[in-house]
Amino acid sequence: MYIKAHYKTEFKKALDAFAEKLCSYVSTETGEWSVKGFIDVYKNIYTISSDTKIVSKILEIHIFPQLIEFAEQIGYNIILAEQQNYYPDLTFVDKKNETVKFAVDLKTTYRKKNGIASFTLGSHGAYFKERDKQKNIQFPYNQYLGHYCLGIIYTRTDLDISETEIYSVQELKEEYETPIKKVGEREVTTVKHLKSITSVIKDFDFFAAEKWKIASDKQGSGNTANIGCTLNLRNLKAENGIFSQLGENWFDEYWINFGSATMIKDGKTVKITNLKDFLIFKGRTDLLNKIVKEY
Helix, strand or coil: CHHHHHHHHHHHHHHHHHHHHHHHHHECCCCEECCCEEECCCCEEEECCCCHHHHHHHHHHHHHHHHHHHHHHHCEEEEECCCCCCECCEEEEECCCCCCEEEEEEEEEEEECCEECCCEEEECCHHHHCCCCCCCECCCHHHCCEEEEEEEEEEECCCCCCCCCEEEECCCCCCCCCCCCEECCEEEEEECCHHHCCCCEEEEEEEEEEHHHHEEEEECCCCCCEEEECCCHHHHHCCCCCCCCCCHHHHHHHHHCCCCCEEEECCEEEECCCHHHHHHHCCCHHHHHHCCCCC
């Protein structure tokens, strides 16, 4: 137990330090995203849509070289998820002891007026319940010493980019250069400096958190079996989710039984889908004061 705790402490400390450095890597000095768009062989920059799926994928690509370097520095190998729907995004395996594994999911979301847009923390289905099986997961769940999120929070730039803009970049000189004035029906604007292109996102916050500490007691997306997270930005960064004072065992037991355990409430049989009811069902009303509330 001591050895497991030691590995977890050291890994989390390193992941926290890594997260703190990422902001300067992805941002300009004014806080804008340093990625401005896609470039083609004719030196045209195509600006990025603010669509969250596009932004998330490009952010992952952007920081991936840093992740590889980070893993090397702390003595771990990275194994990528073999398939798109596999958990986790990244498996860190200690080079000296391959039984030491950590799951890390990359999560991106944007600020809203009263918090952040929701993101999910993985499934509470098959691999979460059958922890010695390897269905839709890189290694069985119980082989990981810890499950972490590397989170990226950003602000969307208040722009109406309904169509992709195209810029012809003149700073990338070649010996034989043919200026392009038009691409299809789109006008091409010449820019001297890439920084003059407005980024679609800005003002980054990076954080590392253990999954159970930022989980909520609600599903994160519609009818799919995904665990939701706290939407309070302060609680998110402080790892102060609804289970954080109860412990990981309560998080595990609640989500393993989510929607299947039932209780009598107001004379009716209902499925248990909130932590308060679950603690009452388990006869642990003495723990109700440990439920962290969102503000």
